Amino acid sequence: MTSILRIEHAVGDFGAWKRAFDSDLLDRKKSGVRRYRILRPADNPSYVMIDLEFDGSKEAEAFVAALRRMWGTAEAQKVMQNPQSRIGELAEAKEL
Numbered sequence: 001m002t003s004i005l006r007i008e009h010a011v012g013d014f015g016a017w018k019r020a021f022d023s024d025l026l027d028r029k030k031s032g033v034r035r036y037r038i039l040r041p042a043d044n045p046s047y048v049m050i051d052l053e054f055d056g057s058k059e060a061e062a063f064v065a066a067l068r069r070m071w072g073t074a075e076a077q078k079v080m081q082n083p084q085s086r087i088g089e090l091a092e093a094k095e096l
Contacts, residue, residue, distance in 0.1 A: 002090040003060040005052040007067070009083040014045060017079040021050075026066050028052065032059030060087045 011017040021038070028036065032054050039049040054060040064085055070076050071083050 001056060003054045003057045004088050004090060005054065005060045005063060005085060006088060007050040007052070007083060007085045008048070010047050010081040011079060012046065012081070013079065014040070014048070017048065020075070020079045025070060026063065028063075031063050031066070033063070057087060057089070 018038075033052045034055065035053045037051045039051070041047055041049075052060070052063065054063070064087065067083075067085065071080070
C-alpha cells in the first residue's frame, strides 16, 4: 500500500532550504521515495510542506528515522525550524 510521508516546517530562506533539499543528502531514490511534492501555503511563503511517496510504510518509517538524525545537525537547523512529520496511507486518489 502506498505510504506518504508529510513533512512540514518553517524556513527562513526558501532558496537556501531548496538548495539543501536538492543536495539530497539522504538519497531519496535509494531510500525508496517514488515521487515528491513541495508545497508552500499561499499566505506564508516561509513555510513548506513536503509529501514523499513510498511503496510501503517500512520505507517511510526508515526514512523518518534518517530525517530525525539529519534534523539534529547544525546545518539542517540553519535552514528549517520545528520540523514535523506524519506517515499516512493512501486511501484514494483520482485524476479528474
